[in-house]
Amino acid sequence: MALKTGRGAAAPPFIVMDVITAANVRQAALPPGAPHVIRMEVGQPGTGAPAGAVAAVQAALAAGAPMGYTETFGRRSLRERIARHYAAWYGLALPMDRVAVTVGASGAFPLAFLAAFDPGDRVAMAAPFYPPYVNILTALGIEPVIIEAGADTRFQPTVAMLERLAPRPDGLIVASPCNPAGTMLHPQELADIAAWCHRNGVRLISDEIYHGLNYDSPLATAAALSPSAIVVNSFSKYFSMTGWRIGWLVLPDDLIRPVECLAQNLFISPPHIAQIAAEAAFDCTDELQANVARYRRSRDLLLAALPGAGFPRLSPAEGAFYLYADVSDRSNDAHDFCARMLAEAGVAASPGVDFDRMRGHHFVRFSYCGPEADMAEAAARLAHWR
Template identity: 70%
Template structure:
């Protein structure tokens, strides 16, 4: 008799992880001294944790401080610093009691989804989208509702689009800046969407993990400023460069605080103690982090200048994050094969668009430019040489 497999066993892959493996395998075949693989497939800052955060972890280890479980919602000091961040950055008073420290944003999403939705609930999101949104929802028995977006809506959902939905969804996920397109919702747009969701009984989940990484075209705003019923997700992985530390947070509405706490107690117990200590110290590393951001800004400018001459001249408005979402429909109708060929022929790893949009992503790819600046800026020349062969 065949053994049963659960619903989660059918979760689709997160293709960028497969690209990482392929890039690692390609790099291992290159001879010593050869130019390496340009790692433009993953949104992982190349610099690692800021010095002050790493030193805080080192001090804690040298002091032989016990690193046991913390409260499920995290260390009080870190939660207080996050609350201070909302006051100083957005002018929003968020009590520390509504902040939950999580195992990265990746650990925050299932907590939020399980607390806010039931199996069978419908949760809307723009397409293209960050793949784990839909994959986690699917694994939990919920239904993603995709809203096709393009350059005309700046790859973001609009209020008019939401008002046409019938039936209304149970939830909506927005991301600003978004992955993969890097576009943002203006404060007035986010406010209108947040207020509409609250009035209609649609639970808003606002992904704000790329906050701090915007390029001056649109102001950053938080859904916490516009709705007490919204769930805000953020992370130390992107602006703070702490991907492998697996540390993030949720800003929760009052009605979900205890449900999420109970879920966190059972699913994760707590985020890693040492990562929480390092994250608290990261708030004091603004000078170093802003210098890194300037490196991303320069890499972005170099790519936006150089890619059109290499044939990549259809790029989404990159307001924030550290991605370029490129329409390559004039070059291919198979982004998966195109990215594989780029890795083999140009030693550039990029993520095929089908990871972010299963219906239209065959004509798109995503470049990440948060790696070492000196390497990222080589991409246009390599691409020109490859495509002219």
């Protein structure tokens, strides 16, 4: 007799994780001395945690500091430091009480979705999008509403697109800089969207985990533009701390206690040791800005080299560390295209179908946060592969 499974058991895979597995298998099968697989499939910074963050953890462990539960929203010193970060970067006076430290941004999204929405609610986002948005919402019984955005709006939503939605959604997710296209909502565009959402009773969730990784356009935070918006951020990208699993939420007043109660039950508290590292990371500006400069150089190299390697249609890449390439002139099956590129050129990239289930068969995402030498070698391999 077959047992019942829950709705979450039907969640589709996050395809990039399968690409990681395939790249690992290929690398392990290579003979000694063979050219290594170049990893452009995942947003994994090529550098580890900043030296000051590692040193702070080493000092705490050497001193025998207890690593137990913290308050559910995290250590007060870290929350205060995050609040000061908003004053320094955005000129925003943010009360510490609105800051919730989370188990990565991945832990922040379910908290935000559960606190803000009910099963059956509708939450909009522009495609292409970060796949777990849809997968988590669906597992929670919340309906994703997909807005098809294109290169004409830098793959970002507009107020005009939102006005055409009928009925109006209960929520909207935006990401700036965004994954997979690396494009941004410019400050006035984000302000217009935030005002539209607040005016129309639409809960705005702003994914800002790539803040700090912006090259040509200024940043704006939804926390400064709307009293009802939820902001998600993380130490994984700009701070280069993916494996430490530490992020944060900036919450509107009406969701502070609801999110705290949910977090108490789902996570108890963020990892203590990661919080020590995260607080120290704020003082590692020189090292972090050197990482940004490296990403910029890799971006500029690829924007110059990839068109000649058979990838002439690339996203503007204003921020983050991704290029979204239209490969429709070479394939209508991005999954197969990426598999061949891995097998024949030794370059791992992510098929666009992970980010856009309708049009993604024609797109490939390249991540350029790996070593600079690898990014240059990737361009050379792809030119030869063409």
